[in-house]
Amino acid sequence: MAQQNKGVDLRSLPLDKLQMVGKSLEQDLENLTASYSGLSVAAAKFRTSRASLEAINDDNQGKDVLLPLTTSMYVPGKLADVSKVMVDVGTGYYVEKSIPDAQAFFDRKLEFLKSQSEAVEKQIATKNQQYRVLRQIAGEAQAKAEAEARATAGASSSS
Amino acid sequence: MSGLTPEQLNQLSADIESAMHEEQTAQVELNKLVQSRAGYAARLNENTMVKEEFDLLDDDARVFKLIGPALVLQDVDEAKQNVEKRLEYITAEMGRLDGAITAKEGVVQAAQKKVAKLNQKAYQMQLAAQKLQQMQNMPQEVQQKKINA
Numbered sequence: 001m002a003q004q005n006k007g008v009d010l011r012s013l014p015l016d017k018l019q020m021v022g023k024s025l026e027q028d029l030e031n032l033t034a035s036y037s038g039l040s041v042a043a044a045k046f047r048t049s050r051a052s053l054e055a056i057n058d059d060n061q062g063k064d065v066l067l068p069l070t071t072s073m074y075v076p077g078k079l080a081d082v083s084k085v086m087v088d089v090g091t092g093y094y095v096e097k098s099i100p101d102a103q104a105f106f107d108r109k110l111e112f113l114k115s116q117s118e119a120v121e122k123q124i125a126t127k128n129q130q131y132r133v134l135r136q137i138a139g140e141a142q143a144k145a146e147a148e149a150r151a152t153a154g155a156s157s158s159s
Numbered sequence: 160m161s162g163l164t165p166e167q168l169n170q171l172s173a174d175i176e177s178a179m180h181e182e183q184t185a186q187v188e189l190n191k192l193v194q195s196r197a198g199y200a201a202r203l204n205e206n207t208m209v210k211e212e213f214d215l216l217d218d219d220a221r222v223f224k225l226i227g228p229a230l231v232l233q234d235v236d237e238a239k240q241n242v243e244k245r246l247e248y249i250t251a252e253m254g255r256l257d258g259a260i261t262a263k264e265g266v267v268q269a270a271q272k273k274v275a276k277l278n279q280k281a282y283q284m285q286l287a288a289q290k291l292q293q294m295q296n297m298p299q300e301v302q303q304k305k306i307n308a
Contacts, residue, residue, distance in 0.1 A: 089212040090205045093238060094230055096221040
């Protein structure tokens, strides 16, 4: 919807149309901001997972750990196998990976999220710019409409 | 040529109301379709990423599926085929929805045109009535009574 306003001179639109375009821009901005923060949350998760891999090494083989069964309950355990981890690849599938492979997996995901975030960031900047221009034009149109209303009111009361 | 008998006026406002209702209903249906398409787009994304991961797997890789609280070992080829099939299904569904959305957009636009046309008609009738009033040059209250009668 918002793409249409690129070809149209905004100054030629009536005030209510301008407001409609503004609403749709606001909506777009809201959606983009939401997906941006969603991407940030996902990236943070992958970063944590990648950092956790650092602890899965030969030095820690056989050491005691506390396993979170839920976020508030832990059971003691031992690190039996430090050569492999299970990675969630999505839609309920998990893949057994070596530590370097798992690191590569998280790097891949982080790289992907980074490029997505940058794309969304650019879109947000463009929309913000469009929104600023629109607000300015809408403000001018509003002022003009009010001036005209005053003029006609003055004319009809004097006649 | 006032064209504004009370019956016609009532008929016109009823027409406008039903046309607006039609437009709203179509718009709601369109929104639903767009929403469900977005859901499929998200699933397509996730499944595409899983497929990309599966394509990178070594031949001896072990793939599990989370079923309830248990990880169940899967046959890798079977898992690949499953994702493939799901991608096909999702793509087909999205194609179907795209068609439905285009059709519904047409319905919404037609309904919008109808509303605009009726509003235009109402506006013109009003103008004609005003002209008639001015020509007859009656006091306002008498006019009002005549219209309301």
